[in-house]
Amino acid sequence: MGLLSSTPLEFADRWTEDDGVAVFAFTPTRPFRHIAGQHGLFAVKGGGAKPFSLASAPEDDQVVLATRLESGSRFKKALAALRPGDRVTMRGPIMKFTLDGAGDDVVFLAQGVGITPFRSLLRHISAAGLGVRSTLLHVGDGHAFKTETEQLASDARYHRDREGFAVDLKQVATNAPAATYYVSGVPQFIAEMSAALKDLGIGRKQIRKDNFRGY
């Protein structure tokens, strides 16, 4: 981690999405580059540091993270207490969950707040005019960023229950056996999706994972 660059960010704005997901927008205090789908290590004064996917695209002026606050952890309390103009530090971004090497057909499988890197990737595909076909399947008690993601994705489906999600996943995997599959959410979801995709005949090399360890 010592080699990661560090960017000071100024807290600018905050709003709430569906499912109680709190969104925090920051203005970088100096030019900042990242690739859609990456995450950074955010340090908040009095709260320590935790990793978060960047929910913003490289084309956006602000850096956005989205999370749930109800754990009441020291980190989340410090995040919730931010006032406009307060500084946080982001180390990274860290390269991993990007479109690099993927074809022009991608499938995004998200659980809960695991939607965050897909907001970044969908905004980037659109802003850069990449001509990538994107299918989003989101399962959760609610659907943060739904209005936006359903407009941006070529095909977007939202489920509250896992049964409906599994039916759609089977249909998508049957229709897109050669696509690149991205899975984002808590470790249990990642494990379940890895097994399900394998059963559906999707090769290991076609699957990319963003494991929200810490949940």
Ligand SMILES: Cc1cc2nc3c(=O)[nH]c(=O)nc-3n(C[C@H](O)[C@H](O)[C@H](O)COP(=O)(O)OP(=O)(O)OC[C@H]3O[C@@H](n4cnc5c(N)ncnc54)[C@H](O)[C@@H]3O)c2cc1C
């Ligand atoms: C690559 C990566 C990307 C990530 N991206 C995101 C993102 O975009 N958005 C996001 O929200 N998170 C993301 N995370 C997870 C994030 O870093 C935090 O771990 C997460 O938000 C939980 O933080 P917390 O402070 O609320 O956890 P804590 O409150 O410290 O909880 C940590 C664990 O302890 C459990 N726990 C807490 N309190 C109790 C208790 N009293 N009794 C029993 N168990 C308890 C929690 O359920 C959880 O499993 C990402 C993680 C990684 C590794």
